[in-house]
Amino acid sequence: MKSMKRRVLILVYPGFQLLDLAGPADVFGTADLLLAGRGYQVEPVAPQAGAVVAGNGVTVMAGGLGEVTGPVDTLLVAGGLSVPEHVRDPDLVEAVARLAAGARRVASVCNGAFLLAEAGLLDGRRATTHWLVAGELKNRYERVEVNADPLYIEDGHVWTSAGVLSGVDLSLALVARDHGHRLARDVARGLVVYLHRPGGQSQFSTPMRTLTPRSEPLRELQAYIDANPTADLSVPALAGRVGMSERHFSRVFTEQTGLSPGRYVERSRADTARRLLEVTGHPLERVARESGLGSPETLYRVFRRHWRISPGDHRRRFQSKEK
Template structure:
C-alpha cells in the first residue's frame, strides 16, 4: 500500500521546500510502485497557490483532508511570519498531525509546527538565519541550528531549503532501507548524506555585542588581529581589568568566554582566507592565529564538521 504524503503549502511558500521532497518521494514511488509514496499538496484555500518565486501549483483543501496520513510535511517560505497568524492553517496542521504517523517541516516551516504546539519539548532545527528567533519565540522548543535535519520521536525538522531533500532521503531510508534511498539520491544526483551541517553555509555564529564600550572595542580588536596575543592575561591588560573580572564581564556581556570567542573569531578568519586566497594551509593557520595546520583542522572539524581542504573546494571564490 502506498504511503500518503501531504505537503502543506500557502501563498508565498518556498517552491524548493515542496519540490525537493516531492521529487524524492516521487522517484522512490517509481522504484516501489506498490508500497512507495503518493504525494498530495494541500492548502487552506484549495486551487491555485503561488510560491514566492511566482510559480503556481494546485492544491486540495487542507480543511477537507481526511483519511490515513503517513507523513504530514510543512513547507517554509518568506511568508511564514504572516502564515503563523492564520488560525485556520495552524488548526488544520494540528488536526492532521494528530492522525499522521509522523510530521515534518522544511526550513522555517518549523514555525508553523511550533505555533501548532507540535515542537514543545523537542529538539528541532530550522534555517540558520531564523534559528535564534524560533528559540526566543517558542521557549519550550530546543533549537539546534547546525544539523541538516533532526528526528525527535515522530517529528522531523530540517534546515534551510534544499535540506528538505536530505530529510526526504532520510525518511525513504527509514521506510525502505538505505539501498533504495541511495538509488534515489544517485538518480537525482545528490548526496545521500551530505557532510557537515548548515553552519558551513551560514554567516559566523556571532557573540552578542557587549554593552560596555571598552569591551566592544576589544571585540573589534580581536577580530582585526587574529594572530596577536589574545590570551586572557593580554586581553585583560588591554581592557584594564583583572583577569578574573575581565573573564566574568566578557562572558556575561557576549555569551561566550574570552577563549571561546577568540577561537570562533580565528576560525572565521581562517574560513575567509580559505575562500578568497590560495594560501597553503600552514599559512592560513599562521595568519588566522591558529598556529599550526593540525589546530586549523581540529577547529574546522569542531565548528563545521568538515576539513579545511573540503571547505576550500566547496566555497573558494574563482575570482581571486
Template sequence: MQRRILIVVFPGFQLLDMAGPADVFSTAAMLGGGYKVEVAAVRAGAVPAGNGIAVTASALGEVRGPLDTLLVTGGLTAPDQARDPELIGGITTLAADARRVASVCNGAFLLAQAGLLDRRRATTHWLAAGELQDRYESVEVDADPLYIEDGNVWTSAGVLSGVDLALALVARDHGHTMARDVARGLVVYLHRPGGQSQFSTPMSAMTPRSEPMRELQAYIDANPAADLSVPALAAHVGMSERHFSRVFTAQTGLSPGRYVERSRADTARRLLEVTGHPLDTVARESGLGTAETLYRVFRRRWRISPGDHRRRFHSKER
C-alpha cells in the first residue's frame, strides 16, 4: 500500500521542516515502507524557503485523491501566513480527507488557524509557544515535548524535531524495527532523550514591576548558593513571609521556592556547559547541595542526567 505524504510549504518556510521529514519518509520507502512524498503550496511553481533555496510545489487546490498524511511546515513567516485565507482554506480542505495531520515547528499556527488544534494538546518551537497560546486560547500548548499526538493530529517542536516526528510516524505505520533502520541510515537518534527545554535559553519569568522585587530577583540569580529560603528572602526585602510570597508570585508568575529551584537548575546547567567541575562541585556552587539533588532536578526538569547534558552541550573552548 502506498501512503501519500503531502508536505505544505509557503514563501519563507523552514527548509529543514520539509527536508527532514521528507528524507525520513523517502528512506523508509526504500526499505519497503511505501511512502510517496509530494510538496504543495498555494500556487504551483518555485517556492523560496527562508534561506533562499526554492523548491518546486504543486498547487494545493489541484491536489486530488486521498492523503495518508498532511504535514505542514513552519518558518519565520508562519504566524503571518496563518492570515492567508487561501493557504488555510487549502489546509482545511485537505485535512478533512487525510488519515492524519501533522505540523513541524510553528507550522502549528497554521493548524490552529484552521481549527485543527481546538481543544487539543499541541507543541511548537519553544520560542513560539507563548504566542501560540495567546493567539489560540482553545489550544493546550506544551512547549517541552519533541512531538505530541492527540487523536489523528500530531505536532512537533522546533525545526529538526520534525525528524523525530516523522520517525514516530514510521514506527506507528511499520513498527520499531523499520524506524530504527531509518534512524541508523540517517545517523540520528530514534528517540532523543529529554524534551526541547534542554535546548532553550535559561528559564523565563516575568520581570517584577517593583524595584525591590527586581533587585531580589537579580540577587537570587547572582547568589544561588546563598540562603534563599522564604524567611531569608522575605527579610531581605523587609516583608512578612506571607505577604512576600504573595507579592513575589504575583509579579514573577512563580512561587519563591519554584523560582529559586529553577534559577539554581539553570546555574547548574551553565556550569556543566562551561566548566569541567565535578558534579558535586556543580551542585554545591549552584545551591543544589549534593550530586544526588542535582541528578533529581535534572531528571525532573529536562528528563536527562547532568552527565548526559554535559556530554551534549559542553564546550571545551570556553
C-alpha cells in the first residue's frame, strides 16, 4: 500500500557524507520491512537529478529538488565537508526552505544543520551539530540556541542531530515517535545498534572546547593547569601565579576562556581522567588521585555531570588495547 508510506526525502549534494544518507535510509528501510511495506518511502534528492558523488567517492542516484511534487512527511538534510560551499548557494537554500514549508517535519544530520540555519529554519530554536563545528554554528547564527552535547534535539517539528552516525540515533527516535518504541527497538536490534546510546557526543570529543585567551599569561596558565592536575589549582593560587587579585582574575579568565576558573579546572582534570581511563589499567582510585579529582566518588560525579556516562562505561568503550 504505497499511499500509506511516510515519504522521507534525504537531501544530498556533491561531497555529502555517505553515512548521513546510508544510516537513516537503513533505519527507515528496516522499519518499512518490519511493517510489511507500510512504513517509509526513502528518496534521495539533490540540487540536480542524476548521479551525486559523496565525499568518499561513492556515487548515488538522486532525484532533483525542483521535480519534487506531492506531500512530504520528513525532509532530512545530510551533512558533509562540502557544506560550507553549499550554504552559499541561494537556490539550494531557497529549495530547502520551500520543501520544509510543506513537510510535516524537518531534520538534519551533522553539519547539515548549517543549511537549515541558513534557510532560517532554526531561528529561535534549540539545535545541535557535530561538536567540531558547534561553535561556528553558534557564532554564525546568533538566533540559534546551540547545544553541542546531545546526540539529537527535537524542537517543535524541527530535529537536529550531532556528528555523522548520530543520524542513526535521530532516525530511530523518529521511528519511535511514528510507530512506537517496540518497532524502534526491533529496528535497532536488527541493525545491531543501541536504541538509546548512553551519554552525549562530548564523550567522543577529546579536546576541551574553550576559547584561547588573548592574554599570554592566561594562555601559559591554561597550559600549567592542564599539565599539573594534582597541583593547588584554587582561585587564590591561580590568581597569585598571574599576579592578579582573585576577583579580577576570575572576571578576566571567564571573559577570555568562556569558563570560570573552577569550571575550567574541573574540565581539565576530567579530561586527564578520561585519558588515563583510555590508556591505562589503573584502578579508579588511582585515576581519581592522578587526575586531581581526589576520590572515585568525585570522579563518578564529574563524569556523569560532563558526559552522562560512568567512568567504567567510558573505559569499556574507549580503552586502548595497547597499554
